[in-house]
Amino acid sequence: MSLSLLRQTAYLSSLPFPIRFISFTAMPKTRRTPLLRNPGSEADGVVPKNRVRKRRVEMIAKEVKTESPQEKFLRHPEIEDFANKSDNVYSQSRIRSMRLSEHAPVDSIDPDEGVTSLQPKERRFAVLVGSLLSSQTKGHVTHGKCSLLNELVTYPNMFSSSSLREANQRLLENGLLRAYTMDKADEATIMSLIYPVGFYTRKAQHLKQVAKICVSKYDGDIPSTVDELLLLPGVGPKIAHLVMIMAWNKVEGICVDTHVHCVSNRLGWVSRSGTKQATRSPEETRVSLQQWLPKEEWVSINLLLVGFGQTICTPLRPRCAKCTISKFCPSAFKEISSPASTSKTRRPKKEL
DNA sequence: TTCCGGGCCG
DNA sequence: CGGCCAGGAA
Numbered sequence: 001m002s003l004s005l006l007r008q009t010a011y012l013s014s015l016p017f018p019i020r021f022i023s024f025t026a027m028p029k030t031r032r033t034p035l036l037r038n039p040g041s042e043a044d045g046v047v048p049k050n051r052v053r054k055r056r057v058e059m060i061a062k063e064v065k066t067e068s069p070q071e072k073f074l075r076h077p078e079i080e081d082f083a084n085k086s087d088n089v090y091s092q093s094r095i096r097s098m099r100l101s102e103h104a105p106v107d108s109i110d111p112d113e114g115v116t117s118l119q120p121k122e123r124r125f126a127v128l129v130g131s132l133l134s135s136q137t138k139g140h141v142t143h144g145k146c147s148l149l150n151e152l153v154t155y156p157n158m159f160s161s162s163s164l165r166e167a168n169q170r171l172l173e174n175g176l177l178r179a180y181t182m183d184k185a186d187e188a189t190i191m192s193l194i195y196p197v198g199f200y201t202r203k204a205q206h207l208k209q210v211a212k213i214c215v216s217k218y219d220g221d222i223p224s225t226v227d228e229l230l231l232l233p234g235v236g237p238k239i240a241h242l243v244m245i246m247a248w249n250k251v252e253g254i255c256v257d258t259h260v261h262c263v264s265n266r267l268g269w270v271s272r273s274g275t276k277q278a279t280r281s282p283e284e285t286r287v288s289l290q291q292w293l294p295k296e297e298w299v300s301i302n303l304l305l306v307g308f309g310q311t312i313c314t315p316l317r318p319r320c321a322k323c324t325i326s327k328f329c330p331s332a333f334k335e336i337s338s339p340a341s342t343s344k345t346r347r348p349k350k351e352l
Numbered sequence: 353t354t355c356c357g358g359g360c361c362g
Numbered sequence: 363c364g365g366c367c368a369g370g371a372a
Binding site: 136137163195196197198199200201202 | 356357358359
């Protein structure tokens with residue numbers, strides 16, 4: 001590993017979330033916090049910096065060479081040691097590095113700027129609507145940066161395609177981004193406004209039902225807990241946690257989508273409790289990941305892994321040759337299929 | 353486990 | 363043009 005790459009990696013790992021991909025070229029060259037915790041790091045002020053760096057290079061090289069998370073697990077099967085922190089800090093920083101060298105669709109997402117001008121209650125409802133619309137759609141590239149919340153400058157899965165943004169814009173223009181008006185609007189109208197987002201018929205039903213609940217139970221606002229959000233039709237764990245973050249600015253859990261689910265399992269970051277088997281559902285992944293991942297990372301991990309899953313660790317035919325942590329990855333070059341999608345023999349019974 | 357309903361990729 | 367995508371519900 002070259003020194004410049006190490007410096008870049010160290011810098012990236014020290015970046016506070018959100019990661020500002022666009023301004024990467026303008027990054028200052030000063031190093032902040034070390035990539036890995038160095039036992040003798042008090043000497044940092046005394047020892048010349050290049051020597052410190054050299055030592056870290058050696059440490060990292062050793063780390064790579066000696067043990068993968070899986071090997072550690074096999075050596076200490078009684079401890080879930082595969083979630084060892086230093087390995088994962090290292091892997092995460094390398095993923096960040098890979099994320100920067102390749103543009104991912106998720107980086108171009110632009111939550112609707114019109115939403116920011118709304119009153120808090122309406123904004124929260126708009127976030128909920130946007131999340132419902134964006135669910136189950138392929139997040140594709142449009143343009144721009146985003147700033148829905150100052151604290152969370154970028155976040156995936158909101159208005160991630162032009163059709164989603166346009167649908168949201170049409171709802172806004174028709175005043176339907178408020179629970180009261182959405183409740184009164186009829187389903188066909190909603191359906192025509194949100195077309196052609198995926199599953200528009202179901203989503204129109206869900207939106208109307210959600211609006212009714214918001215009006216009758218929450219005075220036009222949205223539920224403020226994960227459990228209550230989950231009671232809304234069309235809202236599952238992923239949307240519930242996304243909305244908690246985006247609307248209430250509260251991190252109650254990791255927003256686990258298929259990319260987080262898939263990549264976490266490939267890297268051996270998660271497992272069914274007490275085993276080393278892969279998790280079988282995003283919910284299991286969420287619980288398992290939360291057991292060791294520091295809470296400060298719960299938001300950023302989604303952005304990190306979604307983009308990584310879009311560009312390199314793709315669900316189908318992952319590009320392990322391009323991946324700089326393949327040495328760490330128990331699944332590298334194994335041509336695995338996504339845990340989420342197992343069906344391949346689909347028979348369309350044609351009878352005419 | 354399968355479906356949903358469009359869009360996009362190869 | 364065929365197959366894949368993504369989260370929730372039945």
